[in-house]
Amino acid sequence: MPASPPNCGSPDHNLHRRKFLQGLSAGAVSSMSWGGLFGAPAFAEIAKRKQKHCILLWLCGGPSQFETWDPKPGMSTGGPFKSIPTNVPGTHFSELLPKCASIADKLAIVRSMKTTAKEHTEGINLLQRGHSPRPPFTRPTIGSVLAQQLGQLESKIPNFILLDPCPEGNEFKGFKAGNWAGWLGADYSPVRVGGEFQIPDAHKLDSITEDDHEAREALRKFFSKKYENDRKSAAASSWNATFERVNGLMSCAHLFDLERIPQADRDRYGPGAFGQHALLARTLVEEGAPFVMVANGMPWDSHVFNHEIYQMVVPDLDNIIFQLTKDLEDRGMLEDTLVVAMGEFGRSPWINQARGRDHYPNAWSLAMAGGGVQGGALVGATDKYGAEVTEDPFNEENLFATIFSALGIDPHSEFDIPGFPTFHHVENKAAPISQILS
Amino acid sequence: MNPLTLKKGKEIDLPSHVLDLTLGPDKKLYASCLDGGVYEVSTAFKIISDSYKEIARHDNFASGINWSASQNTLISAGYGGDLKWIDPKEKKETRSVKAHNFWSWQSRISPDGKLVATTTGQYLCGGYEYEPAPETEPSVKVFDVATGELRHSFPHIPPVQSVAFSNNGKLLAAGNLMGEVILWDLEQDGKEIARIKTPDFTGWGIIKGHYYTGGVFALHFAPDDKSLYLAGMGSTTDPAAGNGKQLWQNFTWHDGIKKSSSAVKGEIGEGLMETLAFHPSGKFFVMAGRIFKGDWNAALFDHESGSRLHHQNVGFRISASAFTPDGKTLFLAGGKNQGNPAEERKWGRIIIYKVVS
Numbered sequence: 001m002p003a004s005p006p007n008c009g010s011p012d013h014n015l016h017r018r019k020f021l022q023g024l025s026a027g028a029v030s031s032m033s034w035g036g037l038f039g040a041p042a043f044a045e046i047a048k049r050k051q052k053h054c055i056l057l058w059l060c061g062g063p064s065q066f067e068t069w070d071p072k073p074g075m076s077t078g079g080p081f082k083s084i085p086t087n088v089p090g091t092h093f094s095e096l097l098p099k100c101a102s103i104a105d106k107l108a109i110v111r112s113m114k115t116t117a118k119e120h121t122e123g124i125n126l127l128q129r130g131h132s133p134r135p136p137f138t139r140p141t142i143g144s145v146l147a148q149q150l151g152q153l154e155s156k157i158p159n160f161i162l163l164d165p166c167p168e169g170n171e172f173k174g175f176k177a178g179n180w181a182g183w184l185g186a187d188y189s190p191v192r193v194g195g196e197f198q199i200p201d202a203h204k205l206d207s208i209t210e211d212d213h214e215a216r217e218a219l220r221k222f223f224s225k226k227y228e229n230d231r232k233s234a235a236a237s238s239w240n241a242t243f244e245r246v247n248g249l250m251s252c253a254h255l256f257d258l259e260r261i262p263q264a265d266r267d268r269y270g271p272g273a274f275g276q277h278a279l280l281a282r283t284l285v286e287e288g289a290p291f292v293m294v295a296n297g298m299p300w301d302s303h304v305f306n307h308e309i310y311q312m313v314v315p316d317l318d319n320i321i322f323q324l325t326k327d328l329e330d331r332g333m334l335e336d337t338l339v340v341a342m343g344e345f346g347r348s349p350w351i352n353q354a355r356g357r358d359h360y361p362n363a364w365s366l367a368m369a370g371g372g373v374q375g376g377a378l379v380g381a382t383d384k385y386g387a388e389v390t391e392d393p394f395n396e397e398n399l400f401a402t403i404f405s406a407l408g409i410d411p412h413s414e415f416d417i418p419g420f421p422t423f424h425h426v427e428n429k430a431a432p433i434s435q436i437l438s
Numbered sequence: 439m440n441p442l443t444l445k446k447g448k449e450i451d452l453p454s455h456v457l458d459l460t461l462g463p464d465k466k467l468y469a470s471c472l473d474g475g476v477y478e479v480s481t482a483f484k485i486i487s488d489s490y491k492e493i494a495r496h497d498n499f500a501s502g503i504n505w506s507a508s509q510n511t512l513i514s515a516g517y518g519g520d521l522k523w524i525d526p527k528e529k530k531e532t533r534s535v536k537a538h539n540f541w542s543w544q545s546r547i548s549p550d551g552k553l554v555a556t557t558t559g560q561y562l563c564g565g566y567e568y569e570p571a572p573e574t575e576p577s578v579k580v581f582d583v584a585t586g587e588l589r590h591s592f593p594h595i596p597p598v599q600s601v602a603f604s605n606n607g608k609l610l611a612a613g614n615l616m617g618e619v620i621l622w623d624l625e626q627d628g629k630e631i632a633r634i635k636t637p638d639f640t641g642w643g644i645i646k647g648h649y650y651t652g653g654v655f656a657l658h659f660a661p662d663d664k665s666l667y668l669a670g671m672g673s674t675t676d677p678a679a680g681n682g683k684q685l686w687q688n689f690t691w692h693d694g695i696k697k698s699s700s701a702v703k704g705e706i707g708e709g710l711m712e713t714l715a716f717h718p719s720g721k722f723f724v725m726a727g728r729i730f731k732g733d734w735n736a737a738l739f740d741h742e743s744g745s746r747l748h749h750q751n752v753g754f755r756i757s758a759s760a761f762t763p764d765g766k767t768l769f770l771a772g773g774k775n776q777g778n779p780a781e782e783r784k785w786g787r788i789i790i791y792k793v794v795s
Contacts, residue, residue: 061647061678076454076473077779080499080517080541166648170676272563273648299647304680304710311597312561312568312649350776351472353755354680354710354728355455385779 052150052371052407053285053333056143056293057278057320057341060172061301062123062364064347064357066386067094067310068317069365070111077349077385080307088376096314099322100367105376106325106334108368108436112380114393115345115361120171120298123344123361128175129182130400131427137420138182142403143291145425147188149409150290157252157289162190163277166297183417190293193256194277255287256280269323270316272296278320282327285337300343303356317341325369334370338406342366342399349387363389366399368436372406377436397430405432442722442738442747444768444791450479450489452786455773458545459758459788460512462505462526468493468512469758469771470500471786476514476524481790493529494522501542506551509583513554515542521556521581535586537579540596548603553589553624555580555603557612559596561650567642568649570595570615578612580624590628594620602657602666611666613654616640619668621691632691634666641674641682652682655712655727660741661720665690665698669725671710681708681730686739701725701739705746707732712757712772717793718765722747726756726770736770754787761793768793 066072071083071094083092086104093101100107116132117123126132128141140148143160151159160180169176181189208216254260258276261283269275274296281292302309321341328334346364347357363382369375381391401411404425411426454473462468467479469490474497477490496516504513511532512524519538522531538558545556557578564571576591577598592612600613609631613619619634640652656669665688672683684707687700711727717738726736734749736756756772771788 075779076776076782082498169647270563271565272568273566275563276566297643297647298678299643299649301647301678303678305651308561308597309649309651312563313647316563349779351455353773353775355755356678356680387779 051336053289053337054146054150054291054371054403054407055278055281055285055324055337055339056291057317057324057339058293058295059300059317059341059343060124060169060295061120061298062343062345062347062359063300063317064302064306064310065111065363065365065382066347066349066357067096067307067314069093069097069109069367070382070386071095072349072384072386075385077351077387079351081310088378091376091378094314096310097318099318103322103325106329106369107321107375108373108377108379109365110368110379110394110399110433110436111363111365111382112389112392112394113346113364113366113399114389115364115395117345118359118361120301120344120359121174123359124172124175126396127342127344127399128180130396137423138179139423140182140184140188141180142400143190143293144181144184144188145404146291146407146409148184149404150407151188152288152290155288157255157284157287158191159290160188160190161281161284161289161292162192162295163194163280163292164192164295164297165194165273165277166295169295169297170301172295172298183415183420183423194273194280252287255284270319272316274316275320275323278324282324285328285333286331302347303352303358304354306347306351306355306357308355321367321369328370336371338371338373338403339369340366340403341368349385363387368402368406372408372438373402373436374438379433379435392433392435394433395430397426397428398433401426401430401432402437405437442793442795444736444738444748444750445794447767447790447792448481450481450788450790451784452477452479452490452773452788453784454776454786455755455757456771456786456788457499457757458502459760459769459771460503460505461760461762461769462512463507463510465762466526467769467788468503468505468526469786469788470496470503470514470516472499472773474498474500474516476500476503476512476522478526478529479788491529493526494524494531496520496522499541502545502556504545504547504554506547506554506583508551511583513545513547513583515545515556517541519558521545521554521586523583523586533586535581537581539575543597543599544601546601546603547583548607549605550607552583553580553603553607554583555601555610555612557594557598557601559594559598559614561597561615570597570650572596577614578610578620580610590622590624592620592622592628594618597653599653599655600657602659604659604663605661606663609659609663611657611659613657613668615650615653617652617654619654619657619666619689621666632695634668634689634691634695636668636687636689636697638672638687639668639670639685641671641676643675643678652710655710656714656725658714658716658723660688661716664692667714667723669711669714669727671727672708679730680710680728682710683707684709684711684725684727684729684732684735684737686711686714686725688744699744702744702746705737705749707734709735712755713759715759715761716741717761718763724759724761724768724770726752726759728755752789766793767791 072078086101147159269279345361404411476494498517502515523533562571577594578592580590621632674682708731729735737749
């Protein structure tokens with residue numbers, strides 16, 4: 001083994017072990033040898049990755065591409081909303097997105113998503129996990145994978161935060177109650193906050209001193225770990241992981257308090273629950289959260305009165321994407337933060353008897369902004385009715401490969417899950433959507 | 439007395455969903471449709487070619503069509519916020535007025551044909567629970583049919599989805615998403631005389647997502663103008679299902695706001711009701727719309743008792759209805775599924791019924 005070069009005596013070299021580990025992604029440590037950590041390229045890659053963040057605006061229910069990113073004005077499928085030009089020549093959005101039209105040069109739009117899942121549960125799983133089910137194995141959701149890959153060891157702020165003020169949501173409610181982290185385990189399941197999901201009892205009692213609190217915690221940790229090791233209990237391991245996260249939440253509970261955010265900021269994001277939680281997501285990312293998912297039930301599932309509902313929900317989304325993108329840019333964070341706005345599929349070109357649009361996976365759109373993607377990019381196309389993809393069809397694997405690539409993660413690398421079959425972050429060597437990667 | 443029934447006659451196909459219809463001159467029928475077209479519709483039983491002829495076009499959904507006999511003009515309304523005056527004989531547009539910056543949800547002509555009222559309003563997020571934001575323009579406007587000039591502007595909470603003149607033409611009522619109906623006295627320079635608030639027509643979507651749906655979709659004054667009928671859908675927690683009760687309620691306001699009658703529980707199913715029209719006799723009315731659950735989407739109700747007299751499933755969603763002046767015929771209009779757009783299928787429908795008693 002070659003000798004290490006002598007250090008220059010700078011105090012920078014006296015890196016505290018704990019600080020050092022905080023600077024490494026959890027996934028990296030779990031999948032690399034200790035010696036490998038000192039390889040300069042690997043370290044640089046990890047150090048770069050650790051600064052990345054992702055905010056997923058989860059438009060559950062399946063947003064209509066016609067009233068957002070792929071309008072068809074004047075066609076029988078187009079609906080009542082017109083299209084407007086954007087600040088990218090040749091690119092038009094729905095007139096319901098005037099603010100996004102003014103920052104189209106910062107957005108990357110994919111108009112050619114083509115997937116297979118037609119129902120919510122199937123679609124949510126597909127677009128949250130990036131792959132169809134392979135029982136008995138449960139693939140982790142994108143949030144859990146990014147929490148592992150981008151998250152910090154011993155971070156006090158949760159690595160996967162789900163902000164969803166709507167406790168219901170039909171099929172999404174069922175999904176929320178399920179297994180988000182899959183084979184990655186409870187360490188990487190989301191901490192859910194929003195609406196009735198507040199963080200309860202997250203404050204240390206005044207009657208306990210800081211020293212007492214730390215001593216108690218050390219003792220609890222010792223016995224818990226001993227119990228877990230002695231019994232080799234997965235349940236105990238999961239419980240300890242949960243407790244660790246709750247313990248961590250005690251030190252960051254205040255970050256989830258909307259009231260702490262300046263009123264002017266809150267006004268800009270609009271009064272609705274989705275906007276307020278998107279703002280909260282921004283502040284959490286500023287505090288170091290690697291992955292925050294913002295949802296609001298399933299409001300995009302417009303089987304009845306599509307246009308009458310979209311007159312409200314799309315302007316809300318328009319403002320949220322605009323404010324989020326501008327805020328991240330103003331704070332110098334846009335380059336390191338990937339924002340994704342999508343649902344589990346799109347909506348049908350035809351209007352049903354209830355003047356709604358139904359589920360439609362054959363041709364749908366999504367938007368991204370920020371880190372790793374090229375602003376102003378417009379990829380794919382659909383026919384004049386918006387019924388079929390005519391250029392560059394992409395599926396969920398291409399999408400996940402894009403997200404991972406944008407965040408500096410090798411999409412084709414293997415999960416480190418001993419005892420499992422070989423699983424990759426993206427299977428089938430699916431290619432990322434290269435046209436939108438910067 | 440024989441039971442009241444409807445006997446189906448001709449079914450007419452139109453290019454797209456019919457949002458409104460009216461009887462015009464010479465017993466002709468006119469329809470405004472989702473594709474923006476305003477059509478003269480033939481009700482003759484023996485025809486060879488198409489049953490309709492386009493007479494005007496909006497560049498957005500054509501939401502309303504009204505006939506003014508006194509001014510001899512049709513007036514259509516569209517989601518572009520515009521009103522169009524149409525000469526039925528020449529089949530051409532004679533005037534266009536920009537009434538709103540958003541959709542004209544509904545328009546109605548006064549009984550004397552001298553005024554046309556139209557309602558608007560975009561539902562925008564105004565609160566944490568998606569309460570509607572205040573209006574940015576007057577939500578209710580009344581225009582002079584002869585001149586096209588604005589005669590009245592009334593504030594409301596948008597979106598305002600329905601409007602009606604009283605039978606004597608003195609009162610105007612307009613209802614919104616939140617189940618609030620305002621009555622104005624046009625003879626007192628538009629003085630507000632009553633405000634009916636009912637939570638029964640509005641749902642907040644706790645199941646799928648947080649927003650309000652429903653609202654008052656149809657208004658009609660009772661024949662004596664002493665009460666007002668509201669129609670729509672009962673409260674639902676799942677906006678995407680449209681599964682609230684098929685609902686009408688009747689309110690009086692002279693001695694304070696009182697609900698005098700409503701649809702009887704055992705006689706209604708589930709689904710949004712979009713239209714309510716009185717028979718010329720004043721004894722009964724039709725309410726129709728969409729069926730989600732139950733066995734009818736068009737029914738006749740007795741004005742005095744409120745009981746259901748006849749009901750049937752028409753087979754497609756109904757958005758508009760009208761009786762002929764002699765009361766012998768009922769037109770129900772709406773549409774089926776659009777279907778694959780490449781097939782360019784005609785999915786608008788009007789059915790002609792004989793009213794038999």
